[in-house]
Amino acid sequence: MWKDWIRPFLRPLPQWSTVAVAPPQRMVIATLRWDGKSVDVTGDHTVASLKPLVIATSLDAGQRPVLEYIDSATGKLLGALHLVRTASIATEETSLTLYHVAAGEHRCLGWPRRSWNAWLQNRQMLKNRSSHHFNMETAGVQQLMIAYLCPRPVVLVSVGAPGHQNIFPMDLIGPLGRSGLFSLALRSTNVSMPVMREVRRVALSNIPAAMKAIVYKLSEHHKHALGDWNALPFPVRKSREFGIPAVAAALRIQELSIVHSQEIGSHTFFLCRIVSNEDLAEGAQLHHTAGFHQAYRRRQDMPLAEA
Ligand SMILES: Cc1cc2nc3c(=O)[nH]c(=O)nc-3n(C[C@H](O)[C@H](O)[C@H](O)COP(=O)(O)O)c2cc1C
CATH class of the missing domain: 2.30.110.10 (Electron Transport, Fmn-binding Protein; Chain A)
Incomplete structure (x- = not known):
């Protein structure tokens, strides 16, 4: 019994969780915020590259918007990515904006478990460097997990x-x-x-x-x-x-x-x-989501079905 209690303190959460979700998911809403504006981009943002970590959207949200992920059931802010505009792409009479991810944080675990889990995950990544996401920096992988708050x-x-x-x-x-x-x-x-x-x-x-x-x-x-x-x-x-x-x-x-x-x-x-x-x-x-997102849902008694 004491082993169940101690385990989370010794082992990191899995980075990814494979889950069964009926599409399109709306359990987590993604919102872009800039200059006092806020726009739902749940169906309008995607990852364009992992190294560097780049997000694309069809909005032009200025130089330094924040991408927030909010639990639609509770309204809780689960995490956020701080973006910096890098380029735009014009094609087929429309244009897209590319944003580099400069920083990110999540709120799926309470403090101090949040920092401790990230430390354990980063240590594990550094140990198995070659098998992890093209040698992405550990900070980049942590930010990618935040982008997966939307399964x-x-x-x-x-x-x-x-x-x-x-x-x-x-x-x-x-x-x-x-x-x-x-x-x-x-x-x-x-x-x-x-x-x-x-x-x-x-x-x-x-x-x-x-x-x-x-x-x-x-x-x-x-x-x-x-x-x-x-x-x-x-x-x-x-x-x-x-x-x-x-x-x-x-x-x-x-x-x-x-x-x-x-x-x-x-x-x-x-x-x-x-x-x-x-x-x-x-x-x-x-679907894939972040392991800390599933851990948050378990604590809320609303876990996603594991695939
Ligand atoms: C479920 C799943 C989804 C994947 N999605 C992508 C993707 O969107 N883009 C991509 O370039 N690779 C994707 N991959 C490929 C992996 O990133 C990786 O390149 C591949 O599994 C080979 O791994 P290795 O080069 O480490 O042997 C995906 C793999 C799996 C299993």
């Missing part, structure tokens, strides 16, 4: 081109609501990145939470292309317009046409238009 849906991205086919998981994705665009941030070393830039089309499968193990296994295809669609451990079905094989058991299949791509730090940032949308089933989708 991020996981999809499988299918690429189909003559001589190249692939399917791999992504969660650095999302709508940039006001612009009508949808973005994907893909590590530039991904084996399909050059093909995506050339063929300018992909299919996205929204994945049921029960497929977690299969999805994780497919992360090897960030490095190696897929040999044969028939070798996948689940049935595929062709996407509506492009005919790219996607997951037959998906909750939703969307086809995206890529209208712009550029390198931002460690990642290639793709901006896309949604060409088709097939809603196939209702249900909980696999």
Whole structure:
């Protein structure tokens, strides 16, 4: 019994929690604040690069806005990121703003556990440096966890081109609501990145939470292309317009046409238009959130279902 009590003081919380959430999530609301203004960007902000950590939104929120994450059930501020404007992207008669994350803090754990947990997590990251987020600085990973206070849906991205086919998981994705665009941030070393830039089309499968193990296994295809669609451990079905094989058991299949791509730090940032949308089933989708967010929800007696 005393071991249960002492454990949180000796072991860090997991950085990430895989959870089952019915999309679109509104349990955590993201708000951009600047110059006395405040705008809901829950469906209008996304990660554009991990190293450096860059956030994109279709709003221009001035030079130094603050991005706040608020629990919609209790109104509590869960965390905030302090942003610095770095650039804008103009494409397709719309424009986006890129913000570098300068600092961040969360309120999911009380003091002193908050600082102690961060210290334990950072120590663990430094020990296993090579396996953690492209050698991101520990402060960057802590800020990334804050960005995941809004649980991020996981999809499988299918690429189909003559001589190249692939399917791999992504969660650095999302709508940039006001612009009508949808973005994907893909590590530039991904084996399909050059093909995506050339063929300018992909299919996205929204994945049921029960497929977690299969999805994780497919992360090897960030490095190696897929040999044969028939070798996948689940049935595929062709996407509506492009005919790219996607997951037959998906909750939703969307086809995206890529209208712009550029390198931002460690990642290639793709901006896309949604060409088709097939809603196939209702249900909980696999999502990622921060481990300290799940710990907060447990304390509130409202934990997210673990996937
Ligand atoms: C569920 C899941 C989601 C992922 N999302 C992304 C993503 O959005 N962008 C990306 O570049 N890589 C993504 N990855 C790939 C990982 O960041 C990593 O590159 C891949 O697992 C290979 O890991 P390794 O290079 O450490 O062997 C994802 C992996 C998993 C399992």
